[in-house]
Amino acid sequence: MSSIMIVEDDPKITQLLQAQLEKYGYRTTIVTEFDEVLDVFQQNKPELVLMDVNLPKFDGFYWCRQIRMLSNCPILFISARESKMDQVMALENGADDYITKPFDYDVVLAKIRSQLRRAYGMYANQEKERTIEVEGLVLYPERMELVRDQQKVELSKKEALLLDLLMSHYPRVVSRERMLEKLWDEQFVDENTLNVYVTRVRAKLKDLSLSGAVETVRGEGYRLKATWGDSHEAIHT
Incomplete structure (x- = not known):
């Protein structure tokens, strides 16, 4: 047992x-x-x-x-x-x-x-651990970790979800509505709460020497700007 x-x-x-x-x-x-x-x-x-x-x-x-x-x-x-x-x-x-x-x-x-x-048990995910990579920046959603150049930062669950969205959709814009839906399901949340989490994610990226990596697209939402690399596609494994 x-x-x-x-x-x-x-x-x-x-x-x-x-x-x-x-x-x-x-x-x-x-x-x-x-x-x-x-x-x-x-x-x-x-x-x-x-x-x-x-x-x-x-x-x-x-x-x-x-x-x-x-x-x-x-x-x-x-x-x-x-x-x-x-x-x-x-x-x-x-x-x-x-x-x-x-x-x-x-x-x-x-x-x-x-x-x-x-x-x-019967509902357990038997697949290998999921990762998302954009230009050497690697997100481990289940571990709630973000890694770049052998540097690692720990994430909260909401921060990991937010980065999951941004990195999965890179280089596309993710709307604020999509973020609110993903992070809080159908619960009513003030949009200022989303701003707080975007600020936290920016701080975590800055800890990895990635300043300005999350761009605000006025009237639309946010997108990841991988200015440290050249590709335009996220790699999922």
Whole structure:
């Protein structure tokens, strides 16, 4: 059966989760030293992580980012913090789902089964890792990494989606409407939010010495300008 790591500083909730999971045959690893979350993860290599937000030392968002640098295993947040911003931050930092306390154990188990099926079971993607390359700039969407000349920057989920669009459509313009649809599905989002993410993507490209790589096309949207190269086509693998 699958192994699950529980990162929760409330002993009572931890014990209840552990008992419920083991009742259904899951193997559990409990984190007790909250400055060693990444060490415990590397030692035990769980197939799924249940993560609280409010933790000693560093919060769950921090540990989620650290795990994402090593693994794409499902991470589910379980937290008493109910604000939309907390849920957005969890997803932005690499989480797969967010469950608010108090929670129903049957719902938690159903979400765990669903994530495990997607990651490892019948719904898992068995194809090789997808990459997009434009003039030596390589995006790894699943890893949320951008690489150029052996330099690497980490991306949030939204930043990776935005770059996926720009690089896939290179050298064409991507409309603001298409970006809003891709990044936020059918949710209503102020267009200023998109501006914030475009600014963040520009900053990440600047970290790779690519200033001015995202051009604003007034009244239309944005496009990638690969002025550091000569080709006019994105390479997908």
